[in-house]
Amino acid sequence: MLLSGFNWIVVVLLIAMVLLSCFALVHAAFQREDAFRAADKQTKPFWLVILGLAVAVQIIPLGAFGFLLTLAGLIATIVYLVDVRPAVRGVSGGGGRGRGGRSSSDGPYGPYNGNR
Template identity: 45%
Template sequence: MSIFEIQGGIQLLIYFVLLAVKIYAFISALTFSAPSYEAAGKLTKPAWLLILGLAVVLHLVGGGILLLSLIFTIAALVYLADVRPALAGLTRR
């Protein structure tokens, strides 16, 4: 097994992990109501759905556009680290 095969395998693994993160964030954004986004003081539900939907589509179609893919990956991670916990905290009360 050559180093190039190992590198290719790692890149493929990273591709699918990041795709899974973006899909999970998009599905999670769908589950919360629109008023809860405003109550949490975050961007609106349509805005997050647009951002996360574009992240998934770009990842599937044009994964080669590295800078945009990085920006959308960061957006998905921000949603999961900041927005989702704020929304989940509102529904627990």
């Protein structure tokens, strides 16, 4: 009984990893190619190949060695979402700061600069 509950948790985590990788792949596909260069990140085709391989490795069962490839794909996805995506969004005009492009130090009438 305990093992079936563990298997259910593993399946949910695998589905979440595939969805996260698919989201990153779709996001990378819809970004401008020059935004990657302007953000000083790898090129758009590089990220499309890496994220596409991450999705493929997570979907196709590859046995014991597949676990390492799945882990590598998850790491690549996290790097894209945490590092590349905010940089590309910032260059593309997406702001990347939240709340409509406003900083957390902005007041109601503009940025707070401490009377400097």
